[in-house]
Structure formats: C-alpha cells, structure tokens
Amino acid sequence: MGNYRRAGIIFLLLTCISFRVYSNEFYNSLVEDLLNAYSYGYKGIDLDSGAINFNNIDDYSGYIYTNNENSFYIPSYKGFFMVENSDGEKFYTRNGDFVKRENDYYLSFGEYKLASKIVKNNIHTEVKTMIYHPTSESSIERDGCIFKFSETVASEEIIIPNKLELPNIDPINILIKMKSLLSSDINVYQDKIEIIDRMLDVLIEDSMHSYFLQRNISQFDIEKYQLKNLLITTDQLHFIYSSSWARTFRKYIKQLYIKY
Incomplete structure (x- = not known):
C-alpha cells in the first residue's frame, strides 16, 4: 500500500511540476505579447488555448495609415x-x-x-x-x-x-489573464500581481485614458500617421494609446517574466 501511495504522490508532484512549466510558458508568452503591443502585424496567443492567434482584429479593419x-x-x-x-x-x-x-x-x-x-x-x-x-x-x-x-x-x-496592420492583442485582457494565472500561487507572485494591478489601474481609469489619448494625438508621430488629415478609427486610437502605454511601462513589463 505504501508503494502505491508513494507512486501517487510522485505522480501528483510531476503533474504539478509539468503544469507549472506549462503555465509559466503560457504566462511568459503573454508578457511577450505586452512587449509587442506596438509591433505592426504582431500575432499574440489565444488567451484560452495558448496557441498563436492568426486572426486579425475582430472586424478585420485593424490598420493604421502612414505617409x-x-x-x-x-x-x-x-x-x-x-x-x-x-x-x-x-x-x-x-x-x-x-x-x-x-x-x-x-x-x-x-x-x-x-x-x-x-x-x-x-x-x-x-x-x-x-x-x-x-x-x-x-x-x-x-x-x-x-x-x-x-x-x-x-x-x-x-x-x-500606405497602411500597416495593427497587432491583434488587447493589453487589458492580457493583464487580466496573467493575473488569473498567478492567483493560484498568490504568495509567491504577490509582487508581480501588484505590478499588474497598477498597470490595470492606468489602462482602465477613464481620466488617465483620456490623458493618454490627448497627449498622443498631439505628440505621437502626427506627421508619420497623418492624424490631422485622415479620419481616425477606434482601432487607430486604441493602437496609439496601447503602444504608448507599452513603451512607457516597458521596464515594468519586463519585471513580470517568470524564471524557471
């Protein structure tokens, strides 16, 4: 009976270790997605399966004009x-x-x-x-x-x-998914969860969102993207905001990697 129990414990440990490795790979891929929030044509992973998501933005109009x-x-x-x-x-x-x-x-x-x-x-x-x-x-x-x-x-x-494809990722949903993955071991990853919460506060808070949009429409590559002369789509505003956010918080995003 003791042998069966030991075997069961070993199997459980191996299962936990393999799950942790999978979770870490999945999680670190999400960190990569955040870091590439401003990479044209970037394909993030599916938040459920972890497979690379080859679809474009849902309405397939995810592009930005260039000169x-x-x-x-x-x-x-x-x-x-x-x-x-x-x-x-x-x-x-x-x-x-x-x-x-x-x-x-x-x-x-x-x-x-x-x-x-x-x-x-x-x-x-x-x-x-x-x-x-x-x-x-x-x-x-x-x-x-x-x-x-x-x-x-x-x-x-x-x-x-004169067009470039936007990345097909949503930083808010990515951060929420990352937090859910870390919550299973909150004591170990408390510092990372706190960073994620701070970034979510910035992304979600309406006043900060308005600040970023106003700042970027006036300062972020206006000539390159001809923002004064062309109709600005919701996708373009989303990209300008999320890409500026990713650059601003890059050093914090890098702290979110899990080493294993």
Missing part, C-alpha cells in the same frame, strides 16, 4: 511576407513597414530583406507581391512579429500601400 508608400498591408487574413536575413535564411512576417534601398525592400528593423519582388501596375494602381500561407501541418516558431514555418503555400496577391 510611407513603402509600407504595405496584407488584406488576406493569414498571409505573410517572406523576408530573408544576410545569410539567406527565410522568415515570414505580416509587418509591412519597409524602407527601400535601391531596388530592394528592407524591414525598418533588423536586416531582413523582402524575398519577393513588388510589382506596381500604374494603370490599375495595383500593388502585388508573393504572399505565403502556412499549411495546417506546418511547424511554427515565433520571435516577435518574425515567424518560421516549415511548410507554406505561395500566391501572388494584392497588397495595399
């Missing part, structure tokens, strides 16, 4: 640009914030060059390039808004200049 003709938005919901680094290694991204160097397009961060040609049809004002879709069997690795897929299907598709 950069070399920034592009992909209309197809699960398509990606293929980019390559200086070693020729292939990656995929929905971040279309490119700069043009001679005849090539490079992402505005890092040394990632667009691997396909951009074709502009001046008669129909269409812009096309090869867009890649991961297959259902593809393996997935993510580093911010840069992905690696083992299998993709390519097709030439229309892309839209």
